[in-house]
Amino acid sequence: MAQQDPEERIELTSETRDLLEENDLRPLWEVEKTMGNVYDDLQPDIWKWADIKETIDNVEEDMPIEELPPGFQRRVAVPINTGMENAISNTIYLGVQTVSPGETAPSHRHGANALRFTIDGHEDMKTVVAGEEFPMENNDLITTPQWEWHDHVNDSDETAMWLDVLDLPLVLDSLNSSNVFENHELERQPVTKTQGYWDSQFGQARPADESKDDGIPGPFEGIRDPTPPHRFSWEETVRTLRQRADNNTPDPYDGYSMAYVNPTNGQPPLFPTMSFRAQLLQEATETHFHNATEVYFVIEGEGATHVGDETLEWSQWDIFVVPPNELHSHEPDGEEAILLGMTDRPVFEAFNFYAESAPSE
Numbered sequence: 073m074a075q076q077d078p079e080e081r082i083e084l085t086s087e088t089r090d091l092l093e094e095n096d097l098r099p100l101w102e103v104e105k106t107m108g109n110v111y112d113d114l115q116p117d118i119w120k121w122a123d124i125k126e127t128i129d130n131v132e133e134d135m136p137i138e139e140l141p142p143g144f145q146r147r148v149a150v151p152i153n154t155g156m157e158n159a160i161s162n163t164i165y166l167g168v169q170t171v172s173p174g175e176t177a178p179s180h181r182h183g184a185n186a187l188r189f190t191i192d193g194h195e196d197m198k199t200v201v202a203g204e205e206f207p208m209e210n211n212d213l214i215t216t217p218q219w220e221w222h223d224h225v226n227d228s229d230e231t232a233m234w235l236d237v238l239d240l241p242l243v244l245d246s247l248n249s250s251n252v253f254e255n256h257e258l259e260r261q262p263v264t265k266t267q268g269y270w271d272s273q274f275g276q277a278r279p280a281d282e283s284k285d286d287g288i289p290g291p292f293e294g295i296r297d298p299t300p301p302h303r304f305s306w307e308e309t310v311r312t313l314r315q316r317a318d319n320n321t322p323d324p325y326d327g328y329s330m331a332y333v334n335p336t337n338g339q340p341p342l343f344p345t346m347s348f349r350a351q352l353l354q355e356a357t358e359t360h361f362h363n364a365t366e367v368y369f370v371i372e373g374e375g376a377t378h379v380g381d382e383t384l385e386w387s388q389w390d391i392f393v394v395p396p397n398e399l400h401s402h403e404p405d406g407e408e409a410i411l412l413g414m415t416d417r418p419v420f421e422a423f424n425f426y427a428e429s430a431p432s433e
């Protein structure tokens with residue numbers, strides 16, 4: 073016999089119904105089924121680089137950055153998941169940004185955590201964060217933490233492209249918080265630090281006195297282990313990844329997987345809300361599932377990711393999403409592939425909600 077809807081079984085008198093309505097009260101059995109994010113059926117989905125590139129080239133031709141409205145002077149194409157309106161997932165926002173030769177994406181700061189992962193860069197393409205110029209060379213990852221001024225300056229003669237990754241859907245939609253935001257009075261913030269300053273302060277030698285100026289200013293002062301401005305150069309990251317592969321066995325689900333750590337404490341996650349990994353795949357991984365969402369960017373190579381009944385076939389610079397609680401595994405084609413893995417797992421872990429499992433044999 074089909075199970076009856078509990079709501080239909082419960083007959084309240086019209087007097088009780090009226091009272092509930094008058095007093096803005098509802099019984100739990102009616103409330104419970106309406107709980108949960110409106111975007112509760114996130115789909116596995118993929119954006120092919122050729123499509124992104126063609127589209128964003130057209131946007132670049134149509135729209136110089138200076139013609140965009142103040143506060144939105146970023147030329148970005150945002151992958152939108154089916155059924156959603158503003159992002160690729162419920163927690164992680166990702167966009168593909170371009171800055172043409174000679175252009176500047178003007179300086180601003182905000183409450184959301186953000187980073188750039190360079191797709192096509194140049195030593196003269198710079199993200200300026202907290203007074204320092206960070207060159208954006210291919211596959212470099214640069215943090216632009218909460219409430220730090222950041223602008224993007226292209227002094228090269230080539231268009232530069234990168235991924236913006238922010239925790240905007242979590243901040244704006246799930247927490248219903250505002251992304252406190254401020255534009256700098258100047259288009260380009262003054263460069264006040266020598267190149268390499270921020271990275272140097274979080275290495276094996278650290279400031280011995282208490283007068284260090286590495287705290288996050290403004291409304292985020294006093295937060296635990298703030299993520300500093302930092303450039304993870306690809307040269308160094310890939311060297312670490314290869315050393316790992318040459319000397320160890322891979323993780324069954326993620327391959328050879330190196331986490332980008334918060335430089336203040338040497339531990340993942342990079343941000344309190346998002347964690348990032350460089351993953352080298354040399355063989356097919358085993359299948360698992362977890363309640364955290366994963367978003368991927370293909371750094372190099374080709375292959376497929378099996379998600380539930382679907383197969384997402386990917387090649388270089390494609391972007392794809394693995395929804396929560398879906399069985400998934402990765403399968404590189406040929407020799408090897410490297411993925412940038414992005415996940416909201418730290419949010420789940422912070423509240424003891426993270427769960428992961430593999431199907432039983």
Ligand SMILES: [Fe+2]
Binds near residue numbers: 180
């Ligand atoms: Fe920003």
Ligand SMILES: [Fe+2]
Binds near residue numbers: 362
């Ligand atoms: Fe996974």
